[in-house]
Amino acid sequence: MAKANKSVKTAVKAAAGKNPTKGAPVLHSIKGGKLVPAKAPPLKATTGKPAPAKSAPTLPDDMPAIALKLEPAKLTPAMAAYFKKCQDRLGFVPNVLVAYAFDMAKLETFVAFYNDLMLGESGLSKLEREMIAVAVSSQNRCYYCLTAHGAAVRQYSGNPLLGEQIVMNYRVARLNKRQRAMLDFAVKLTASPWGVEENDRERLRRAGFTERDIWDISAVVGFFNMSNRVAAATDMRPNAVYHKQAR
Amino acid sequence: MAKANKSVKTAVKAAAGKNPTKGAPVLHSIKGGKLVPAKAPPLKATTGKPAPAKSAPTLPDDMPAIALKLEPAKLTPAMAAYFKKCQDRLGFVPNVLVAYAFDMAKLETFVAFYNDLMLGESGLSKLEREMIAVAVSSQNRCYYCLTAHGAAVRQYSGNPLLGEQIVMNYRVARLNKRQRAMLDFAVKLTASPWGVEENDRERLRRAGFTERDIWDISAVVGFFNMSNRVAAATDMRPNAVYHKQAR
């Protein structure tokens, strides 16, 4: 478990970046190893009347993390520590973790899977993995993942426009050949997996990717095709704080 | 023409809102009735190395307004005045106007068409028209329109999340029944116009829309199906300043 703890640390550190959003609205707090949803002012349905931009606070999205009523389980010590670190460094616990927290076995395997994939060793930079996450989530129009990972692309790249472009249509981003080939593969594998063949892998190889890189691209594409669907199926809501990050 | 001038004023005023982005990067300046592109530092292709968020300035997108090499024409006095107002109030001339400025007849009819549609009298609020613009542009994955009109939704609604949600997937936004019916119609008309029939109009009527409202919804949907395609065909680039507006 030592190793897992270490990769958790790395993950939290990486996600926090150099600009931790201190004091951001906390939608959940942890009491006695249990998540307790924090109160937030209700978000009015749109009325059609333009509110004066000045007085418009960044309202927290007051909806629960997911639309399924699942009782949070007692956090294991490892998960309690992990959540505390998220809180300390990011200022919040990402709602995807809150969503999985009804079952510790599921939460722990999810965290291990995610951290190995997105933060572990790879020929792909962390930014590239996030770019894939966003391109896949754009194809699937996943609100949760576009919000959380769009913020990560803005943060890792230091280029807010790049994040917006991949959210909207990755083809308009000024990508180098390597990254364009990578995202073309990611979107084809998402939209029509049945049509991916050797010539698609060859195109990645010609763009400089190794066999292992191709695995990693595929694994990230696969992972977000999973997460996009869990998020859509449960109406998972991103923490409101993501919206303002790294603009 | 007096009336046109007036509607231009209204348009500029409305677009400017209460928060004009003074001092924003100006990508074009007007000299002797001609648009002159301003220099901007080149935007690096992504390198995969996370730049420190701190030092990341909002780089202007240094690409030209469109990918077609069309010589700007001499602005007519009316258009020169209109561009000046944009500059004064918004801090920039929207690139869609720069794009049309190779031909004054086209620019003037476009401006008249747009201002009547989006800023003229209607049973739809200006916010609602912008919501339609964004929902249509999301279906068509149009970078220019999602950026410019996504900013308008954030601004008019005073609800930055609402803008993001309609960019990503309007179904996740907490809309009232009227607005949900409106966007359902807009997206169906965009995706499969051949399938729109009397029962679709009836659904709008039941949601409280008048005959004229239905025309206006249809006209805005139509307009952005046009603009999305002109933007895609010409690789139209939104002014970088939109990205930061009303976050």
Add this chain to the structure above:
Amino acid sequence: MAKANKSVKTAVKAAAGKNPTKGAPVLHSIKGGKLVPAKAPPLKATTGKPAPAKSAPTLPDDMPAIALKLEPAKLTPAMAAYFKKCQDRLGFVPNVLVAYAFDMAKLETFVAFYNDLMLGESGLSKLEREMIAVAVSSQNRCYYCLTAHGAAVRQYSGNPLLGEQIVMNYRVARLNKRQRAMLDFAVKLTASPWGVEENDRERLRRAGFTERDIWDISAVVGFFNMSNRVAAATDMRPNAVYHKQAR
């Protein structure tokens, strides 16, 4: 306004061609600057019994121009003159104009926009612009535009088969390389605007199109993606007379 009047003349003249359909059924007449729908014998629902071809008159389509109940506005003098010219030269006022006539500002901007686009100066012939109109409308299965602009292709080309082919599937028409590239671009831009990129523009350039031509192709594609949707949303009905023109 003088210029506008002139382009209206040109438009009417061009549309009328050398074979004005005199005496065609008039579905609307103008009284005191207002459109008055003319009576027409009701069109029976199909009964399944073959009517003897001999006695089958060309029944006017007795449905109103659109399915929305919008009171016609008083025609401005310019529009009254324009409608009169349509009547004199075409033998009828196209229903799309009838549809917009509930609001003079909308009608005038629509007419100006349309005439500049379809009848103004361009590197594309009028036939080519009509071919684009029909190819786009075929993709969108738009009854109004296929009927009205299918007739225009038959008329301008003097080749009735060409009109039919583009209505049904433009790929079967024997087009030269320039026109094939033009329609391929038009249909791709219609069906998947998000996928249009520099290589698509390059293909047009290689086929001999200038930068301005590419704008014009894109603008016509955009316009009919708009009109197709306004027509679908309002159940716009083409004047019955189009069906027989230039067969």
Add this chain to the structure above:
Amino acid sequence: MAKANKSVKTAVKAAAGKNPTKGAPVLHSIKGGKLVPAKAPPLKATTGKPAPAKSAPTLPDDMPAIALKLEPAKLTPAMAAYFKKCQDRLGFVPNVLVAYAFDMAKLETFVAFYNDLMLGESGLSKLEREMIAVAVSSQNRCYYCLTAHGAAVRQYSGNPLLGEQIVMNYRVARLNKRQRAMLDFAVKLTASPWGVEENDRERLRRAGFTERDIWDISAVVGFFNMSNRVAAATDMRPNAVYHKQAR
């Protein structure tokens, strides 16, 4: 064979209607039991210059019946008689028959299959079967079948507009409930056969169709999904004369 001959007679008679197009261009003639293609003036590729409508003759489409070079076989006596009847009554031999005439076994089974289906006993009128043929062919954008069977709908119904509407988008035709249910089923079965289930059959039953009628609808839908593909695969060209029929 007597029965077959009889149904052939019926077919030819029905197809000929009351208005046989005498003197229409004959693209094939029969010499010694063999089809001999007739010369026809070449059809110019479109030039973009509007030809004067007046002088525009109805040019025969000078392309061969199909794009595959298949030597016509010697017509069997039954087929020779059938072709002669087509020639006598329709003024031409439909190109689909010319296409199959490279092999007498295939031609004879095709003719038998077709005549039983489209002209044999059924609870569906001949017009209804042709309406299905056109709705299916519109979904598949089949030039040959839209042309030949669009003419048949115009002829059988005595309502030229109905033919045009089903070619373009059957949803705009003013169909009674029975025929609307029939074409909805036909188009769903064409576009997504995997999704047709008991509730679709139930909808037909509620619209008044018997079990046998449902078989017949399905069989016609199936047949044109076959013919559309044979036509597309071979670039089958409709006889030019269809275009003018029953307008």
Add this chain to the structure above:
Amino acid sequence: MAKANKSVKTAVKAAAGKNPTKGAPVLHSIKGGKLVPAKAPPLKATTGKPAPAKSAPTLPDDMPAIALKLEPAKLTPAMAAYFKKCQDRLGFVPNVLVAYAFDMAKLETFVAFYNDLMLGESGLSKLEREMIAVAVSSQNRCYYCLTAHGAAVRQYSGNPLLGEQIVMNYRVARLNKRQRAMLDFAVKLTASPWGVEENDRERLRRAGFTERDIWDISAVVGFFNMSNRVAAATDMRPNAVYHKQAR
């Protein structure tokens, strides 16, 4: 009729192969020239409880051949003989024949059409025709045809994996260039017939197919696009015995 009888013999022989499934469950028997459905134990709806694999018999699918209630007609002598041969050699009468047996004219033309196409002379081997049948049926997700013709591919090829692969996704099968080109054409013609053009035929020619071969490929593709739809429309059920054949 002599010839027909002969081709029937060939068909039955070919279908029977070297491994006739003697003693297989007979779902219909023939009494006095009429089909009589045989009793079969009802198939339980799935309960979610894994049944012990040991005791699981191969239950016949007890559903009727099709979901339409059509009274079987009296078999003509030719058809009675044909059904008897099926019974003798295959051990069962394929349900597609049972389905058509409500009308002898339809049954006879179907049998003639099918036997000419799938068992007659051709440059395509019988296996290749079955491969096309399965690839088309996979695109259309047709349970009947995938089951019956998937068994035929397993049988003719002696390679059970090949049958499974074409049922699931023909792209994973290790095909030679000729067969890959053939199935690519078949699936494109099935999915988007409107897009098939000369370059598609050229690709087949380059892969070694003659003009006649291209006709035959197209005809088989067409035929199964028909049969898939008749099967879907009628909920046609494959004889349960196919499932076990040639595994």
Add this chain to the structure above:
Amino acid sequence: MAKANKSVKTAVKAAAGKNPTKGAPVLHSIKGGKLVPAKAPPLKATTGKPAPAKSAPTLPDDMPAIALKLEPAKLTPAMAAYFKKCQDRLGFVPNVLVAYAFDMAKLETFVAFYNDLMLGESGLSKLEREMIAVAVSSQNRCYYCLTAHGAAVRQYSGNPLLGEQIVMNYRVARLNKRQRAMLDFAVKLTASPWGVEENDRERLRRAGFTERDIWDISAVVGFFNMSNRVAAATDMRPNAVYHKQAR
């Protein structure tokens, strides 16, 4: 790790069922904690000549587990034990495990994730989870997963037809309301995740599923949308032995 070992045991036991395929071809063997691919006779490309069914052995698919050249890592003791159990009880190590075995961290998290999901506690039976796996994989046309999990459905249900039906088109299976609702949700979430909303969850609740059940359905759908894409991207090959299981 004790717990993990236990769940591994459960998994292997469950997968093995009552009918372990002893003596099945072993494509990999384990030597010194490393996987060593076993030799298998090459599988001939199809020749078009029907091989005599009699002599057709069940050829192992001689292709490597995946098309990426990734060096197997040394198995950790836990994974070596897990592989040994697979070998002992199933007679083979599933190729998906072989594929992940280039990296022990990835293999272990994959195994943990999979076993919790498919074999852990749930309101869904193991059969139901496998049914979802196959319905999702059918939508995505995934050869690997259709083969491996199609076998599992046949095995768990004791109903070989059910497995075939869900592979081909789940709509033809005779499902009870609960299972139909479950698979409808699974396929919609796979094909258009953006369109899944509260009414979709409500339909599951009405069919008797709890909040936790809905999570589990979603998680299984998500997981196979991931696995289908990893399999497609790497051309993952199912162990040939699956094809014959539980027929």
